[in-house]
Amino acid sequence: MQPIDPHSPGVMPSGLHASVVDQMGLAIGAGEWAAGSVMRIEELEERYGVSRSVIREVLRVLASMGMVESRRRVGVQVLPATEWNLYDRQVIRWRLASPGRVAQLRSLTELRTAVEPQAARLAALRAPVADASELMGLAGKLWAAGQDGDTELFLALDIQFHRLVLSSSGNEMFGKLNSLVAEVLTGRTHYSLMPEHPHDEALQLHVDVASAIQRRNPVDAHHSMLAIMERAMTEMSTLWDEAAHK
Template identity: 90%
Template sequence: MSAADSQPSDVAFSGLHASVVDQMGLAIGAGEWQSGSIMRIEELEERYGVSRSVIREVLRVLASMGMVQSRRRVGVQVLPATEWNLYDPQVIRWRLASPGRVAQLRSLTELRTAVEPQAARLAAMRAPLADASELMGLAGKLWAAGRDGDTELFLKLDIQFHHLVLSSSGNEMFGKLNSLVAEVLTGRTHYGMMPDHPHEEALQMHVDVASAIQRGNAVDAHAAMLAIMERAMTEMSTLWDETAHK
């Protein structure tokens, strides 16, 4: 058999493997398997209708994310969330799809509040002129998309805007947080936690961030981005309060 002949089965396996990884990740994230639970390979084979080799590969992926651990002569143990790779975009996605999504959004928004204002401050000091100009253009497009109620376009532009601020900070660690921010913004939008028409004040804040970075005003850039983060925290606070009283 030639390499070309074997290709379809490789692609099919890859798709099956990814599907089972996603199903198991969602189940663990949703708490179907509590921390400390023991999963047995034979039971997983039956539950997902796949071979032992597929299950073993899936478990290796989940173990690399810190979600499970093989225990000799016992089985595969589900680890507590504190052991998970909480910055992995796929783990974030699974947690946002779980009943605990509000708590996950709160943690992520608090992290953004700590990082993004500082990133904006550094961007005002370090951003190349082309990046600063692109930010101004994105802020204008965001305003138009928000005014028109084009939710998907607004989400796409918002992700690009925050990505560019993080990367323009010149701090490679901040730049790597882009996928995390993208998951937060996507989760809020797709789970109905964003207004259909963003408030004009929020749109103006994005313009203020871009303008301050373009002018090289680090203090104003920090303040404007902090205002965006605080507004997001305020918008989410009602959800957090509702969850706390359930």
């Protein structure tokens, strides 16, 4: 059998397509192409050093996310952010990497504030015993990681904790928001929008949420999760103010 030439027509080198999708998504997210801008395929071929077939496939992916649209006699036009699939994990990641990350984090945290306290309330009513026990274990591990200053472990455990609350709610729509929450928590950590060491009150609130769910107390579960969300907003607001005055 003859080896496949990776440069032959119709064959895409491994990782190239994903790389160009990521580069173009980041550029659009950062506003390098403003809404209404027209992209010329020939210019994109030259800019990214890839074939026309690769560019066309990349544009199809971006179009599926609502970021661009092919228009007859016009070309490929960049759409306003209001048209994007703002719940898509990649779109969230690109927006968090942009100069507008603060506004994106604020929007996402406001959404979490609306959803996660209700998810915790429902989890207190519906969570399987095994899930409630796992939440208590995660809350304890979170406390230890926070006290030790292990940022990466704390992030991983925090993502697990909030993902489990969402799934334990028994509401499949809430459960599907787990990737969004993971991106918010990751973005806050990687862009230094988290306190260097989690406050004891924040750690205790996670324990309180888990305890309320295990005790089947929906009112306490809702209240404690709401307190976590409000604290996150306060922490970010303080950090934003500090950054603005540097």
